[in-house]
Amino acid sequence: MKKNTLDDYKQAIQAKYEEDKSGDYSSFLINPSRAKLRDLCTIHYKENGNPVDFAIFRNFFGFEFEEDNSKELKKQTDKFRPLETFFKGETDLTDISAVDLAAVLVNYNPRPLNRFIKVNGIKTEASIEENTSYTIVDKSTDFTTEEKKKEPIISHDHPSKRTVALQSTLAQIQHKTISVKQMFKILILFVIILVSAYGMKELIVPEKQCMQWQNDHYEIVDCSSTTQGIGAINEIKPIIEEELKLKKIEVSLQTPFFQKNKAAVWYCKKDNKIEYFNEAGYHPENGKPLKPISQYIITKYIKE
Structure with a gap:
């Protein structure tokens, strides 16, 4: 093999x-x-x-x-x-x-x-069961007399070989046989119905599990949405809670740039222009890391 x-x-x-x-x-x-x-x-x-x-x-x-x-x-x-x-x-x-x-x-x-x-080459439980049948027995059948008929029969044709067989009156037993293949087909049909129902739900009320940068903030959108709004050039990506809070902000000399001696504003240069954000992270359009504001940047670029 x-x-x-x-x-x-x-x-x-x-x-x-x-x-x-x-x-x-x-x-x-x-x-x-x-x-x-x-x-x-x-x-x-x-x-x-x-x-x-x-x-x-x-x-x-x-x-x-x-x-x-x-x-x-x-x-x-x-x-x-x-x-x-x-x-x-x-x-x-x-x-x-x-x-x-x-x-x-x-x-x-x-x-x-x-x-x-x-x-590979190992016969799994699924493949073994595929050729197995399950018998459902009618509980009203009386097995008392049937058990007596299950006596060993010795073959007289070959005395040296004692062949033992069990007789059973299966014709008197009400039973139904359901193959694994039939059960599998029923299961597949059930799964198709569930998937179809879920698909209809998503079509009517799509679950919004993605986000997209829209001008100055992230908006939650449907992952399969083809309407990309203002930020048509921005990709739709899965929701990341930390990034969802990111916003582009306007600043002036009155903006509180530091809190407890730590930067409260971050910046990044895009198209030779400085853009400012409220949190650390990456620029949502060019992917560059945002840098913490410094006194040098404030003095050089920010005016009244």
Whole structure:
């Protein structure tokens, strides 16, 4: 029997990626970028993380995932470049930890690689049960007399071989046989109904789980929204609570620039113009880190 290989694993992940491009996370996968894959990674680990996936995260990044370390993850954005080019079919992945993280991003199972290889050729419980039938017996049947008929029968044709058989009067037992395949079809139909109902809900009242920079602040929007408002050039990305509070502000010499000897205003240069913000973070349009205000900047750029 042919064993699964690393190439088989990568091909399976690529196939799952092509399938997921039209799924719930299509906005991240249709044209994947390093930033989009980083944001999708954050969503997965906040919502669906499990011990195996956390180990994959640790092996790839070298530190544990925590919900409040989004800034640390932002610093690792360039590490998503090999995954971006892998999904686009431009390059191959040689780092196994990167291949496993790619499996996480498209939710491919079985993962990681060692598990993918081990399951090959093993007859799982699901495959065993597929050919198994379950019998539902009519409780009104009297088994008292039937048990007496289950006497061993010795074959006289071959005295040297004692063949034992059990006789049963199954014709008298009211039963129904439901195969696993039939049960599986019923389950699939039920899942389709649930998914359809959920899809209708999302279509009528889409749940807003993303945010987009609008002029001077972030607004909560639907992740699949095509109406991008004022900030049409700004990407829609998953909600990050720390960034959601960020606002661009106007300042003057009367603005309280410091509190307890610490900066209360941050700035960044965009198109040769200084822009000011109420919190630390990254510029929502060009991605540059915001710098704390200094007396030099106040003296040079801020006038009455």
